[in-house]
Amino acid sequence: MTAVIEARGLSKSYGRHRALDAVSFTVGAGRIVGLIGPNGAGKTSALKAILGLTPFEGELRVLGFDPRSQRDELMRQVNFMADVAVLPRWLRVRQALDYCAGVHPRFDRARAADFLARTDIAQGSRVRELSKGMVTQLHLALIMAIDARLLVLDEPTLGLDLLYRRKFYDTLLNDYFDRERTILLTTHQVEEVENLFTDVLFIERGRLVLDASVEVIAGRYRQLTVSAEQSARARALQPFYEREVFGRVAMFFDGRSEAELRTLGEVRTPSIADLFVARMQGTLQS
Amino acid sequence: MNTEATAVASPPAVSARTTLLTLVRRELWEHPALWRVPLIVAGFLAVAAALVSTRATIDVDAGHLAQIGPGIHAMVLNVSQDAFAAVIWLFTAVVVSFYALDCLYAERKDRSILFWKSLPVSDGQTVLSKFLTAMVAAPLAAFVLATASHLIAFAAWWLRSHLGGGLPDLVGWDTVAWLRGELLMFLVMLLAVLWYAPLVAAAMLLSVAVKRSPVLWAFLGPLLLWVADLLVFHTGWVASVAKYRSSGIWDALATRGGHQIVIDEHTYLLHALNWGAAFGLVDLWLGVLAAAALVYAAARVRRYRDDT
Numbered sequence: 317m318t319a320v321i322e323a324r325g326l327s328k329s330y331g332r333h334r335a336l337d338a339v340s341f342t343v344g345a346g347r348i349v350g351l352i353g354p355n356g357a358g359k360t361s362a363l364k365a366i367l368g369l370t371p372f373e374g375e376l377r378v379l380g381f382d383p384r385s386q387r388d389e390l391m392r393q394v395n396f397m398a399d400v401a402v403l404p405r406w407l408r409v410r411q412a413l414d415y416c417a418g419v420h421p422r423f424d425r426a427r428a429a430d431f432l433a434r435t436d437i438a439q440g441s442r443v444r445e446l447s448k449g450m451v452t453q454l455h456l457a458l459i460m461a462i463d464a465r466l467l468v469l470d471e472p473t474l475g476l477d478l479l480y481r482r483k484f485y486d487t488l489l490n491d492y493f494d495r496e497r498t499i500l501l502t503t504h505q506v507e508e509v510e511n512l513f514t515d516v517l518f519i520e521r522g523r524l525v526l527d528a529s530v531e532v533i534a535g536r537y538r539q540l541t542v543s544a545e546q547s548a549r550a551r552a553l554q555p556f557y558e559r560e561v562f563g564r565v566a567m568f569f570d571g572r573s574e575a576e577l578r579t580l581g582e583v584r585t586p587s588i589a590d591l592f593v594a595r596m597q598g599t600l601q602s
Numbered sequence: 603m604n605t606e607a608t609a610v611a612s613p614p615a616v617s618a619r620t621t622l623l624t625l626v627r628r629e630l631w632e633h634p635a636l637w638r639v640p641l642i643v644a645g646f647l648a649v650a651a652a653l654v655s656t657r658a659t660i661d662v663d664a665g666h667l668a669q670i671g672p673g674i675h676a677m678v679l680n681v682s683q684d685a686f687a688a689v690i691w692l693f694t695a696v697v698v699s700f701y702a703l704d705c706l707y708a709e710r711k712d713r714s715i716l717f718w719k720s721l722p723v724s725d726g727q728t729v730l731s732k733f734l735t736a737m738v739a740a741p742l743a744a745f746v747l748a749t750a751s752h753l754i755a756f757a758a759w760w761l762r763s764h765l766g767g768g769l770p771d772l773v774g775w776d777t778v779a780w781l782r783g784e785l786l787m788f789l790v791m792l793l794a795v796l797w798y799a800p801l802v803a804a805a806m807l808l809s810v811a812v813k814r815s816p817v818l819w820a821f822l823g824p825l826l827l828w829v830a831d832l833l834v835f836h837t838g839w840v841a842s843v844a845k846y847r848s849s850g851i852w853d854a855l856a857t858r859g860g861h862q863i864v865i866d867e868h869t870y871l872l873h874a875l876n877w878g879a880a881f882g883l884v885d886l887w888l889g890v891l892a893a894a895a896l897v898y899a900a901a902r903v904r905r906y907r908d909d910t
Binding site: 364367369370371387388391392395396397398401402403404405406407408411414415416418419420421455 | 713715
């Protein structure tokens with residue numbers, strides 16, 4: 317597998333605040349990676365570093381380019397979508413297509429127009445005349461028409477209703493992702509997209525607390541739900557996090573086998589959302 | 603995620619010319635005042651002048667009427683050319699000033715900079731396109747509009763003069779005089795663009811650098827400097843620099859041998875003005891260099907300007 321993003325000791329400070337603290341990770345080609353963390357954890361700083369939008373310390377190569385010195389070459393192969401509010405409100409849909417066609421060597425105008433034809437968006441409309449969901453569809457149409465190697469999405473569905481969110485990710489998965497492209501995604505709505513991920517990066521206070529593929533997570537993490545009576549025995553196996561659920565206790569283990577836990581209660585692989593909460597709370601408690 | 607590093611061949615870029623034209627088009631979409639205001643003013647001038655020509659009556663006594671000839675025709679043609687251009691350029695200059703102060707601030711204010719920066723356009727290309735919009739596209743549009751509106755108005759006058767009566771034979775077409783007038787206007791426009799380029803570039807740097815209200819900064823900053831100089835330092839330097847940067851080039855153009863050039867009806871302005879002194883003014887070219895440095899600085903600031 318080839319590396320699309322390779323970060324070594326990536327650090328970023330805003331004054332005395334350390335937004336990223338010597339973070340190292342690698343993202344391979346053809347992966348859908350969730351960069352997940354609470355507000356202020358350093359997600360956007362990491363994305364901005366990857367996109368060459370902010371200075372940073374450490375080593376970072378994206379598609380083999382240094383985002384600091386080779387941003388222009390890099391952006392020919394990278395797509396980026398921040399939340400829906402970044403399309404200028406004065407822009408007409410037709411102008412957005414004209415603009416992308418005029419500056420991007422890999423933009424396929426016909427493909428974008430074809431995608432838009434399946435929506436209610438008229439090419440003469442201005443962005444300010446569109447609903448939030450339609451603006452996202454427009455942005456998605458532009459992204460779908462760019463043949464990029466890496467797509468970076470920063471909270472792309474923020475503020476959208478469930479139907480638009482679902483449609484957005486369905487389109488992304490069915491019409492865009494081809495197992496060669498790489499998608500790096502940050503979102504707070506982890507539950508809705510966790511089935512998309514092939515890998516997750518959990519970030520907290522500027523540090524990576526988990527860097528694993530979903531296969532590794534399935535093999536390594538266990539969620540054990542036990543009755544209150546069994547909880548003391550289960551606790552002896554040192555869960556890294558536990559919480560009460562309807563009178564029972566859900567415990568999260570790292571590295572315990574299913575056979576080891578099965579005698580105590582119900583065992584399953586935790587969802588990424590549950591694991592995220594567990595790791596964040598566990599991190600905070602430790 | 604076990605991986606190995608790789609470098610990916612970059613696809614070819616869109617040609618620089620196509621990119622630049624697209625970027626300038628984008629500026630005209632975003633700031634339609636750049637073409638709408640001169641267009642409205644030019645339209646108003648042409649229509650107003652044409653309407654006036656249908657009603658106005660100029661009485662010229664027989665003695666003076668006999669003196670009207672090609673010289674007077676050329677003068678009327680050139681003076682009206684200059685007047686149309688002056689009005690349209692004045693409005694264009696005001697619009698360009700506000701454009702320069704807004705063009706790199708607006709994209710930060712509405713966060714659309716994240717969209718523009720998601721595409722393969724460098725900060726240098728973006729800033730250069732904005733500078734060229736202000737310094738080439740807008741002046742050229744004003745020049746074309748001034749020429750067009752004057753021709754429309756002049757055609758109306760000519761028709762009234764030759765067909766309708768009311769206007770004596772003051773209006774006569776003179777192709778050479780017209781071309782001379784156009785050349786004069788073009789050279790004046792070129793001088794203006796070169797002379798005021800550092801001011802436009804400085805406005806753009808302000809636009810990209812300040813947190814908010816670049817227009818306020820642009821007016822308050824020099825005003826505070828002037829007041830401080832007036833009340834504390836007493837050098838008069840701020841006022842003299844402001845006066846020189848606003849009119850220095852025109853003083854050079856209108857002076858020969860230390861004396862103000864005097865124009866009469868036998869002198870063509872194009873021939874009389876001191877073009878050599880104006881285009882040879884060292885400060886003109888130092889200003890152009892300063893403008894280039896300021897544009898470069900604006901691009902550098904935009905590169906890592908991060909308040910999204």
